[in-house]
Amino acid sequence: MTKPDAVIVGAGIAGLSCAVRLAEAGLAVSVFEASEVPGGRARSWSDPVMGDSVDIGPHILLNKYANMCALLERLGTADQVLWQTEELLTVFDRGRSMHFKVGGLPAPLHFVRNLPRILPSVPLHHLLSNTRLAWQTLRSTGPELMKLDAITGREHLRRCGVSDFFIDWFWAAAAMAVLAVPVERCSAASLMRLLGQALGHNDIAFGMPKVGLSDLYAWPAIEFIRRHGGDVRLGSGVTGFLRGQGRVTGIRLGDGTEVEAPAVVLAVPPTAIAPLLPADHALARTARLFQPSPYISCYLWFDRPITDARFWARPWCPEGYNTDFYNLSNIRPATRGGALIASNIIWSGRVEALSDEAIIEATRREITDFAPQAQHAQLLSASVHRIPMAIPAAFPGTETARPQTAVEQGLWLAGDWVDTALPYCMESATRAGALAAEGVLAERGLYRRLALPPPRPGGLGRWLRSGQEGEDF
Ligand SMILES: Cc1cc2nc3c(=O)[nH]c(=O)nc-3n(C[C@H](O)[C@H](O)[C@H](O)COP(=O)(O)OP(=O)(O)OC[C@H]3O[C@@H](n4cnc5c(N)ncnc54)[C@H](O)[C@@H]3O)c2cc1C
Incomplete structure (x- = not known):
């Protein structure tokens, strides 16, 4: 194998997003993936009994996934997403279907049109118990919200006067759906960033892949990388790094093969970090915080x-x-x-x-x-x-512990758990891949903006925050 310009460890959406951007920029990339199927936690295969394409588990996209939508455009598969625009979501609650819609009034007043659907299930005073929370969140900047990382969602909601009835009816479901942890165990910072986004957009739509996830992006990305001269090896787990002169200089594969490269991008989940780094490495210590x-x-x-x-x-x-x-x-x-x-x-x-x-x-x-x-x-x-x-799991303390893409000389990190200002999701992974690609290119003197920013909440909240110090969330 000729020496690649960059090695990417992991062919999940983060690793492939990074490899696509680097290959497109003209670098010789080599991707090494432990599994025989690309796509990681967003992969699909053919069901052995029925033959239908099934995903590891069903996934949805948001129309706010700017980086992922750009990746699909680049791969020519953007039309393989079915956007649900006529209604946001049907919630089936105790025998009753509630059809939630967005649009209409400017954010955050767009929620008002759903009141007739909610009020039969939720008495008005429980709904109104969210007023202080909404006001406070609308006025908060990103750094202010991050201060809530030390406490749990339920603790913060109660402090803001939200009734237990409403926490159990709505917030428990929201924490579970997006953060995948109970509201009493999730970081209030992670939860309130979601609220800030929801209050700031009146045009959210869900998209559902019309094909299996590997066919939506993973196989097309591999084809793209190979077409641009890159190399993708499945069933090739990385077991360690090569080091020299105070920097990472390549990787070692399970069969002992060594591959030298001036840049290595580690695009694996936190649970796969421990075997690759010494226990006292700063990234290994950080990874252990993520359960x-x-x-x-x-x-x-x-x-x-x-x-x-x-x-x-x-x-x-x-x-x-x-x-x-x-x-x-x-x-x-x-x-x-x-x-x-x-x-x-x-x-x-x-x-x-x-x-x-x-x-x-x-x-x-x-x-x-x-x-x-x-x-x-x-x-x-x-x-x-x-x-x-x-x-x-978005436990308290994890939001502020999310690592940056630059790890040490010669080594970058990508993955949904990188500090992307987004919840752990496909968009976060895609954005992290683009950020890592920016870092690799910058070290070669090529300064490019590849990662698109997280969606900026608009409406009343932006107006309330204008003039305050600190970024949006
Ligand atoms: C059931 C389910 C439902 C989900 N629903 C949604 C949803 O609706 N919307 C959404 O946006 N997100 C959803 N997600 C989350 C989303 O799938 C992940 O956030 C995203 O896929 C993470 O991508 P990644 O590239 O960061 O990591 P991974 O996908 O984990 O990719 C890492 C890759 O690295 C490989 N690897 C690990 N160790 C090594 C090694 N030593 N050598 C070589 N390769 C290695 C792994 O095999 C893997 O392929 C869901 C996830 C699941 C499982």
């Missing part, structure tokens, strides 16, 4: 259509299982007849001991609650994906 939040994703094939809905959610409660459901038969044209319903059990440690059969039975019950036709349908097949880490 995994596990998921279980379920795929159920029915012999007939059971609902017209594409996507619905259930509010989180400790006794429930799945929170978000995707009718892939109405999203992916290639899915065969009947209905293929995918769903996620977030923070799944509480049901990990159950058998696959018990999980499938509970999931079918929850699907039937929303789509009663499922009761009469025959279950053709089902698969249960147990995922030890979907994202790092």
